[in-house]
Amino acid sequence: MALEPAMTAFTSREALAMRISALIATELDRGARLNGSAAIAVSGGTTPKPLYEALAERDLPWGRIAVALIDERWVPPDHPRSNETFVRNAFAAATCARISGLYQDGVSAEKAAGRICAAGDRPAFNVVVLGMGEDGHTASWFPQAQGLANALRSDKPVCAVTARRSEATGDEVERITMSLSAIAKAPLVILTIAGGEKRAAFEAAMADGPVEDMPVRAILRARPDLLVCWAP
Numbered sequence: 001m002a003l004e005p006a007m008t009a010f011t012s013r014e015a016l017a018m019r020i021s022a023l024i025a026t027e028l029d030r031g032a033r034l035n036g037s038a039a040i041a042v043s044g045g046t047t048p049k050p051l052y053e054a055l056a057e058r059d060l061p062w063g064r065i066a067v068a069l070i071d072e073r074w075v076p077p078d079h080p081r082s083n084e085t086f087v088r089n090a091f092a093a094a095t096c097a098r099i100s101g102l103y104q105d106g107v108s109a110e111k112a113a114g115r116i117c118a119a120g121d122r123p124a125f126n127v128v129v130l131g132m133g134e135d136g137h138t139a140s141w142f143p144q145a146q147g148l149a150n151a152l153r154s155d156k157p158v159c160a161v162t163a164r165r166s167e168a169t170g171d172e173v174e175r176i177t178m179s180l181s182a183i184a185k186a187p188l189v190i191l192t193i194a195g196g197e198k199r200a201a202f203e204a205a206m207a208d209g210p211v212e213d214m215p216v217r218a219i220l221r222a223r224p225d226l227l228v229c230w231a232p
């Protein structure tokens with residue numbers, strides 16, 4: 001029987017944050033001890049805030065731990081929707097953490113992705129923390145988005161995607177995101193979701209169907225060992 005991701009249901013978002021921050025801390029501490037440094041790639045959004053805050057309180061060698069973004073809405077750090085600023089605020093307690101963003105002022109996401117790939121300085125991540133939208137997107141792999149196929153097949157660490165503009169929120173269209181190949185390399189891949197709608201979306205994503213319709217399927221199928229954590 002093919003291995004498939006199993007969901008761990010927590011009684012609350014706080015319980016998820018406490019348990020999973022302990023698991024992540026163990027992985028980062030081990031990496032820092034064995035290799036001298038460790039790295040975690042994190043999603044933006046809102047759900048993971050308690051998890052990041054709990055992790056930032058952990059007693060870790062933060063000066064040797066890189067915290068990098070999985071993706072970025074193509075807005076500057078002073079924009080209210082900046083993932084970089086969300087992450088910097090959530091990890092504020094880890095004052096020595098080496099936090100880096102993806103946004104580059106004055107250039108397109110495509111141009112910045114090319115520069116980042118050429119620089120070749122994205123770390124090998126010990127842990128990746130994904131979120132998921134109710135439409136089945138993860139990272140910035142949006143359904144039917146321009147650039148999605150490339151993000152799912154490229155061997156480059158990051159690429160640009162043009163998401164569909166949300167009429168409701170007028171969300172920005174241009175994004176930069178880690179590729180499937182980069183995310184799937186991490187020893188520990190964690191997907192955190194919250195609420196009934198996202199649980200239903202996850203169940204739908206677990207069913208057969210095109211990756212283009214629910215791109216989270218790409219990582220569920222590439223890494224059926226990933227840890228799916230749900231809270232009400």
Ligand SMILES: O=C(O)[C@H](O)[C@@H](O)[C@H](O)[C@H](O)COP(=O)(O)O
Pocket residue numbers: 043044045046047048070071072073083130131132133137138139140
């Ligand atoms: O830029 C982003 O929004 C994130 O990187 C995105 O992939 C996020 O993980 C999902 O949209 C879920 O967001 P929530 O967890 O806030 O619902």
